[in-house]
Amino acid sequence: MKEPVDHIIRPSLPWRRDIGITECGYDATKVKAITRQSFFERERSLGKQRCAMLTCMTCSDTTKRYGTWEDDPRAAIGREVTWERGEYWGRGRSDRGTLLKEELLAIEALIEAHREEFDATIQENRQRREWIEKKAALKQKPPPKPDRLPSL
Ligand SMILES: [Zn+2]
Numbered sequence: 001m002k003e004p005v006d007h008i009i010r011p012s013l014p015w016r017r018d019i020g021i022t023e024c025g026y027d028a029t030k031v032k033a034i035t036r037q038s039f040f041e042r043e044r045s046l047g048k049q050r051c052a053m054l055t056c057m058t059c060s061d062t063t064k065r066y067g068t069w070e071d072d073p074r075a076a077i078g079r080e081v082t083w084e085r086g087e088y089w090g091r092g093r094s095d096r097g098t099l100l101k102e103e104l105l106a107i108e109a110l111i112e113a114h115r116e117e118f119d120a121t122i123q124e125n126r127q128r129r130e131w132i133e134k135k136a137a138l139k140q141k142p143p144p145k146p147d148r149l150p151s152l
Pocket of ligand 1: 006007008022023024025056057058059
C-alpha cells in the first residue's frame with residue numbers, strides 16, 4: 001500500500017496565527033503537512049526523486065514558485081490577494097472567504113489610530129536601509145591609491 005504523501009504548509013502572513021492551508025489548498029490541520037523549510041531540507045538530503053515520492057507534487061511545485069513574506073512582503077500580499085479573490089485563468093471566485101479583506105481594513109483602522117508611530121516606523125526603516133546601502137557601497141570601493149610609490 002502506498003503511504004500518503006506529506007503536503008507543505010503554505011507560508012502565511014506574519015500576523016496570522018492559524019496554521020492555514022497547504023500549498024495545494026488543503027486545511028493544513030487535516031492532512032500530514034511539513035514546513036517549507038523541512039521540504040527544502042528533505043530535498044537536499046534525500047535528493048529530488050526520493051523527495052518526490054514522499055511529498056505532494058502540487059505542493060512541491062507551488063512552494064518553489066513562491067517566496068515568503070521575509071523574501072518580499074509585496075509578493076506575499078500579492079499572492080494572498082490572488083488567492084482570496086480566486087483570480088486564476090481570468091476567472092474570479094468567491095468561495096475563499098474575506099479574511100484578507102478584513103485584515104486590510106483592520107490595518108487601515110490601526111494605522112489611523114497610530115498615524116505618528118506608523119510614519120516614524122517607515123522613516124526609521126528607510127534610514128536603516130540607506131545606512132546599510134551606504135555601508136555596502138563603502139566596502140566595494142577599492143582602497144585609495146597612494147600618490148607615489150614609497151622610495152626604496
Ligand atoms: Zn499538497
